[in-house]
Amino acid sequence: MNDATPDVMPDAPGTPLRFDTKxxxxxxxxxxxxxxxxxxxxLVSGLGTRLPEVIGEPYEDADGVPYLPMFRQPVLVFEGGKETLTAAHARVLSRCLPCAVFTSDLFATGNDRDNRAAVRAVPTExxxxxxxxVYGPRNGVDxxxxxARMHP
Incomplete structure (x- = not known):
């Protein structure tokens, strides 16, 4: 399956689609x-900018008013302690999965330029x-x- 082809397996019309990615x-x-x-x-804004296959089609209401497209599949939100996050980051990098990061320093900045500089100033570890x-094959992301546990 190529990147332009959705990785869904439709069972029958009207049934939920299963995604091979997460x-x-x-x-x-x-x-x-x-x-x-x-x-x-x-964080999720980074995925849509580099991975066009995660974005669905534009929306339109019954009156024909257009809306921006969104992700074509659910976004699952997890939580964990600092150690869990550090370990997950290392595993994401070792698997070469596309990812976006948010560091504590970014809460003190006010724009993209300063955000990038704050991340660039600190070694990975x-x-x-x-x-x-993160985005990738379901089993790789898992x-x-x-x-990590599901966010409450």
């Missing part, structure tokens, strides 16, 4: 609610990760996020 967000469990929402929103988003 979009997942892992957030550190000690974040304030506003920090969780902010980090999750930033010393990033203070508070979140990551293995990378081992130890």
């Amino acid at each position: 979009i997942a967000v892992l957030l550190r469990d000690d974040l304030e609610p506003w920090q969780r929402l902010n980090a999750a929103a930033f 010393r990033l203070d990760l508070v979140g990551l988003a 293995k990378a996020l081992k130890g």
Whole structure:
């Protein structure tokens, strides 16, 4: 199956589609609610910009008003402690899965330029990760996020 072909297996019209891939967000469990929402929103935005196959078709309501397309599949949100996030990040990198990162430093910046500079200033193994988003084969993402639990 190539990247342009959706990886869904339709059973019958009207039944849920099963995806061979997974979009997942892992957030550190000690974040304030506003920090969780902010980090999750930033993290998933990175996937759609580099992986066009994750984006579905545009929406339109019954009156013909158009809306932007969104992800074509669910986004699963997980949480875990700092150690879980660090281990997941290492596994994501070792599996070469596309990912976006959000570090604690980004809560103090106010724009993309400063965000990128904050990440660039820290070596990989010393990033203070508070979140990551990952996309890839279901089993690869599941293995990378081992130890994380579904966000409540």
